[in-house]
Amino acid sequence: MEICNLMTKYICIHGHFYQPPRENPWLEDVEMQDSAHPHHDWNERITEECYRQNAASRILGNDRKVVDIVNNYENMSFNFGPTLLSWLEEKAPDVYGRILEADKNSVKKFSGHGSAIAQAYNHMILPLANDRDRQTQVQWGIYDFKSRFNREPEGMWLPETAVDTPTLETLVDNGIKFTILAPRQAKKVRPLGEEEWEEVNDSTLDTTVPYTCKLPSGREIAIFFYNGPASHDIAYGGLLHSGENLANRLTNSFPEENEQCKIVHIATDGESFGHHHRHGDMALAYCFHHISHHDDAELTIYAEFLDKCPPRHEVEIWEDSSWSCVHGVERWRSNCGCAGDQSKSGQQQWREPLRNALDWLRDSMNKIYEQRMSEFTSDPWSVRGDYISVILDRSPENITSFIEDHTNQELTDDDKVTFMKLLEMQRNAMLMYTSCGWFFDHIGGIETVQIMQYAARCIQLCHEISGEDLEAEFMKFLEDAPSNEDLFENGSEVYEQYVKPSKIDLVRVGAHFALSSVFEEEEKGEFPVFCYSAKIKDFSRIEAGIQVLSVGRIHIKSQITLETTDLDMIGLYLGGQNLLATVGPRMGGKRFQQTTDKLIKTFHRGENVEVFRLMNVWPEGRNYSLKHLFKDEQRRIVNEILATTFDEIENSFRHIYEYHFAIMQMLRNMNMPLPTSLAAPAAFIINTDIIRELQQDQIDIKWLKNLVDQSKRLSLKLQDEVLGFETSRKINRLMDDFRENPDNIEDLKLTTELLAALKPTTGSIDLQNPQNIFFEQVRTTYPEMQEKAEKGDENAKQWVESFTKLAQHLELSLP
Structure with a gap:
């Protein structure tokens, strides 16, 4: 064991990265969440705002331009919820890969110890769990960690840092060496080998040293109590407004007397670094950069520090305590008054x-x-x-x-x-x-x-x-x-x-397939339906104008429970919201063919009432409608059904906008505000046209600039978040194309023009991926082009000029 020199100072920042499992329990997938718009769901949104940002965070120079891109996970202690990692692995594999890569690289940086620690599986409050569930939560969390990071975890994050003695015993049972708690969870401390205890609270506890907690079983576990004030100010006190301020706050938090090695460490929700606080990841990156380039302290992680500076003090914890409830663990079982949305009633009699x-x-x-x-x-x-x-x-x-x-x-x-x-x-x-x-x-x-x-x-x-x-x-x-x-x-x-x-069963899955089938020409074969599969045995789809009839036989199987069923189905669409289906158990082959023939003939004759009757007398069949579609497909089909209505609204607004454009200009020239009856249609049309243009393969940049200018002249409010989202998508596609073909000057010019036109209009453009690709080209294509340009190559000169202009709009510094 390496014992650190006296007077050595260490700093550790821990991020608890976690989102609750949001998957539909029957579909094993996260359905659309409107509150996360314009993203599909909150996992996707927070990934873009936080997890991806920290995987490639920016460090700014004195001119506020990006001078480096770093992976924050390499320099910090962190844990990711296992259920969140499962989602990232499937939905954002590049981010997932950067997280695993960071831990691998950190092992070299921190004396053979990795940055990642484990977490109890699905964020269950362990002191409130029974013995079996607590054991399984820890066991599953460790197995999940090992399967991803290919090593044993040394520490484990306890959900809400909720702790009691049985929980600590369970951690030790499973080989965990340390955990992290809030300072108010320490009850009393004493130097090892002494008998007299000293009662402590969150103000008097020395958080700069690790403690050992001796357990009834005779074993012990190390505990770190994070710096409460600094952690609080990261989450709520604006400390992430400046990476330099954050670094100074930490380096100035060491006690004046320093007779042994000390660690100043903080722990907070990882989502603070980008989601709760925009650009919080950049403050974190610069904090690491600042500390690494000064001699005030050395960056570390808990396992490395524990190896170098083992505990010299013993602690006794407060049983049933946590970091987010001053009443212990009452937040998860009683009306204690603690809530994440304090603007509401503050009453939670429902919890118990x-x-x-x-x-x-x-x-x-x-x-x-x-x-x-x-x-x-x-x-x-x-x-x-x-x-x-x-x-x-x-x-x-x-x-x-x-x-x-x-x-x-x-x-x-x-x-x-x-x-x-x-x-x-x-x-x-x-x-x-x-x-x-x-x-x-x-x-x-x-x-x-x-x-x-x-x-x-x-x-x-x-x-x-x-x-x-x-x-x-x-x-x-x-x-x-x-x-x-x-x-x-x-x-x-x-x-x-x-x-x-x-609630969903196999028949409901069949109903979803039947309702969807009227909008798509299906072929025989096997198709995934979330965590189920649907195999088509016989299928007929007949169109009569906008009306559609589908009849078929399907085999549904759950990939989770292996359960299967065979079903016969009818789907009927009569226009508008009139979408119906009947699904029932498999009937005899001859009877099915006779029923199918009769349905098709009746449908061809336009006798819809008789079609309805035949559907309703289907043996043991259940009836379904638009509301029974799974949410994402339901939204897609509703939008398709309402397309004509949307077109009518747009045409009406466009008429108002174009017919009264001159009047609106006149009003603005006289510094008069536009009445809502004119401003709302005009804003709708300009927003629609800009977004539609951004979604085109080939953009008319002149037309796009004209639309932006019109919005400014008329003082119209553009949809900042949606516009930023669509602009980011388009620029990402252009830069991805540029990465594949870096000689293409047109992609460089168009990206530059798009940023010049839209960046002053919206503050929501995500430049992370373009900046990453730009930095790649700085190291690869740029030196080659610069050398060619210096030798007189005209194409290379144009390329370097365009590349330099793009750097300015991407807020980057060239070497």
Whole structure:
């Protein structure tokens, strides 16, 4: 063990990067979230605003231009929620790769220790969990970490830093060496080897040294208590307005007396660095740059510091404490008054009944799980512990191997489905305890609805496995959970309104396919439908003007539970919102053909009433409509249906804009504001035309500049966020093309002209990817072109001139 020299100062910044699992429990995918517009969902939005930014953050020179691009994750301690990493791996693999690369590089930088630490799997409050769930949360978190970072984790982040002694024992059970807590979670301390304790609080605790916590089992774990004031000021006090100020704040936080090595360290939500505070990633990058180029202190991470400077003090923690609730862990089980949206009522009487409902549901399902899983294995809970290997790899081969390795008999197909449903019931039972469900003020909030959906999925699986329906009793518990908003009286009504309609079974998947099929010409084959597959056996699609009839036979399979069903379907579209489908069990082949022939003939004759009748007498068939489509496809089809309406609105607004353009100019020339009846249509048309132009393959830059000029002359408000989003997409495409063909001067010129025209209009353009590509070319193509230009090559001269102009608009400095 290397013991550090006296008077050595270290600085560590920890980022807790986390988003709650947002996947629809039945589709295993995040559906469209309108509140994240113009992005598809909040995971996507925060990735662009934070996770991607920190993977390639900018350092500015004295002229405020970019002089370097760095990966912040290499220089900081960090943890990513496992469920978030799963999403990033699939939806943003480049960002995911940079995170893994950063940890790999950090091992070389920090004496063989990596920047990343593990996290308990899905952010369950561990002191409120039962022993099995706590063990599985830690076990799954470690397995997930090892599968991604290819090494053992040394530390683990506890959700909300919520801690008690059993939680620390569980960490040690699984080989974890340290964790990070808030200073108010320390109860008393003493030097190692001494008997007398000193009571401490968040003001008197020395956070510049690590502590050891001795456990009842005779083992111990190291604990770091972060610097509370500095961490608070990063999140809420404006400390991220300047990277230099942040660096100075940290280097000036060491105590005056320094008889041993000290560490000033902070911990905060990673989303502070870019999402909560725009350009927070750049402040962080410059902070690292500043510290690295001065001798005041040395950057480190917890594992390295612990190796160099082991604890010399012992600590006793406050049981059931956390970093985000001054009442301990009451935020997740009682009306303590803490909430993430303090502007609301501040009353959360619903929290305890909700937890009681989930605890009852968990315990009821556990009995069924043990009973049924014992039919396949002698150790049901060990199987659940190992199930993380399937969650991370749902390939058919891996599922087959898992079932064979964990059962004591050869299973039938039905048994395999039951086996997988039992494990999925347990996985969703873990997810329904995700802490965000209690974090905010209203039981009808999206986070609480999300965990209720996990509960509903558990109830559904339990019913399919055992025949026992727990939903009615569960909803009775929710009746005791009062709502703070007038829209609902209690949690049961929230469940009825938001959760029940979202439930999906294989027939509903077939209905989605049937409703979608009238808008697309399908071919025989197998198609993915989120985490299901639909195999078309027979299919006919007939058009009559705008009206469409589709009839077919499909085989639906869940890739999660392996469950399958065969269905017959009818889809009918009569224009407008009149979209219908009937789906039912497979009928005999001869009868199906006769029914199909009759439907098609009736449809050809235009006898829609008779088509309706035939659909309604379909044997055991269920009827579906537009509202039963899954959200993303529903939105796409609604937009398609409303296209004519949108065109009518646009034509009307365009007429007002063009017919009264001269009047609007006159009013503005006299410094008179435009009346809303003129300004609104004009703004709509100019915004629409600019965005439409940006979406074209070939842009008419002269027309685009004219539109921007018109908006300025008429003092019209452009849609800043949407315009910035579309401009960023277009510039990204141009720069990607330039990367593939760096000799293309036209891409350089067009990108420059676009930035010149639109950058003064919107502050929402994301320049990260263009800047990254520019820096690549500075190291590769630019020196070659510069050399050619100096030798008189005219094309090279034009290229260098265009490249230099682009640098100015990208706010970059050339070497």
